[in-house]
Amino acid sequence: MSFHSIDNLSLEDQRLFNQFGRGPRVDIPFELAHEAFENIVDSHPHVTAARSYDGTTITYQGLERRANILSNELIKRGLCPKDRVCIVVSRSIELLVGILAVLKAGAQYVPLDGGVVADAALQHIFNDVKPPMVLCLKRFHAKVELYARETKSEIVELDGPDPKILSGNEERPKVAMDSSFGSYMIYTSGTTGKPKGVDVRHRGVVNNLLVEPAKLKITVGKNVGQLLNISFDMGS
Template identity: 25%
Template sequence: MTIADGLLGLAELPRLPISPQEVERARALAARRPHPADLADAVITLVERVAAGDGDRPAVADDARRLTYAELAAEARRLATLLEREGAGPGTVVAVGGERGAAVIAAFLAIELIGAVYVPADGTWPAARVAEVLTRAGAVLLLDTGRESVTPALAEGARGAGVRLVRAAEAAGLPRWSGPARLDGPDQPRYMLFTSGSTGRPKGAVVEHQGMLNHLHAKVVDLDMTASDTVAQTAPLGFDISIWQMLCPLVVGGRVRVVGDATAYDSVAFARLIGAEAVTIVELVPTMVRLLLDDLATALTTGPLSDTAATRETATPEPVTPATGLLGGLRWMLATGEELPTEVARRWLREMPHAGLVNAYGPTECSDDVTHHTVTPADLELLRLPIGTPVINTDLYVLRRDDDGWHACEPGETGELFVGGVCVGRGYAGDHDRTREAFFQDPFAGTPTGRLYRTGDAVRALPRGALQYLGRVDRQVKIAGVRMELGEIEAVLQRHPSVGAVAVVVQDFAILHRH
């Protein structure tokens, strides 16, 4: 059985109830950004291209080891041999678990080589969650990338799902898998990520190769990324941003610095690493951006950075800020996963004037970010910051629904955001009902996927074309960047025999504390 067996075909998707006249209006009002991009290569092919010309070039580093491009390519091919020996192949799903690190990146490239589909199983998850993800994904095996011993939650989860557990360490000494990457076409499923579901069951969103690669190119284009850049890989494996953080620098010959949890959750230690490792691009949820600014401001005056700060203040008449020290080499900070507060953006522009701030937005189902917006001082006059304009090869439509169907919104009108273009994924694996609720046949454009995704987000177009996020139209929330359906939490609590009825609401802790 392959992943294609659990996915709906285009003809099986519903048609959007919209009149021909409104289709034409929506086309005229759509935000589009066509851009030529070669989506035919596999990432491993691009890695090996760099390795062939400059094999000693640094590719990936984590807290334990550093790999050159030649070493990364070799490790990926040995892992591909191991995976194929264990029964993985084209269209099968391979789960990868353990701590994020160089081995996970090599494993992704190995999965790409043999034409399989990647799904993460984070070693910090409870065993029951691991088992559910493995079962719903239809994984043929679970690759544990742990360096020393089997991760307990992964081992228990694999047993619960009846899935074979394989250690990545077993690839040492194996011959390298030969041949080019098995890429049957741009619409080949490439990875699956699980999002929250309102029924208590997570949804496995499947992203195609063309969507993933287009998003990598979008980051390269909008961030002017080159081989001199180093990206911090901070996201947990279950987050969609982990994909671009792991792969995007490799597309241009740059470097990935995988940051362990101990450092990622310590703002001062993280800032020190950014400076010491010459990290140029970071993406965090706005909550973490705020904490980074708060903790560095405190450390510069009363904490471990105070002596260094005093020395720098004596040497220069300029005010001492984190920008003049540890983060001086940072080029970009991307904020995503939750709404970026204007006050956080104001502080960033004031304290980090050398590093651009990008407000990014996008759903997992559409290959991650579908809009980028570089925040400017003028944006700070708005109550809510723009989420921006579409990334390359992405079509955005703002529609509102009446009794007679969907209608296109004029600039300034509030509507629901729909996404078309190569970024739109294949739906939810093995979940046809929820796929039909969110995915439609695209009536507006002959896009490569032919699909349209309904985000469930309320937006409006600003006068200059950028979109402004206004909230959800359903009960989904984001807490510290984690996408949650309140209904899923209710469904889990309802399973307890002592619970008769349950209602989950979100309450701001600061309000509770004041009262």
């Protein structure tokens, strides 16, 4: 039997549905994903935030500093709130710097694994997003250059020699935004056609990550492995 409303259920089944189909309502502590990060920076600045495969580490304070410098520089170069920025990298500390810098500017990031993404998919996504800027690792510069030229996107190397992304304004950007702003955009694999972008807002991210059970009781000092493709939703 098909039905479109619980009104078709018996009163007892309606009661059970309402009892077990809804959990307690809880307040989400932050509206924006990067605000949650900044809260940890303020309370635990010297705790290790990330450890790379090669043993390189960075503290929350160090990650905050690099992200703020990059974000302020991107804003100076013309990045505007609600713009979308493609990030063509692999799992790395630079990925985290790029993500936070984009979010702090009020923009939305599109993560692409430079070692995996096919040229056809890269071209399609660039043409679809038309990003004003593309952040990448220098080893992927040549891979994105042609498509960035087609969309007139500025390329910024996250691990390049540009001193302006290594030192500069360390203050947190003051950009007005709210939880309706896009946080990131994930593209489908394209196995049934062209890849399609899925728009994920800040309100969805904080709802997913900052309350139980999705929070998974992760607290300061816990180690969490990131083994997923960065273009996969759970990897972002």
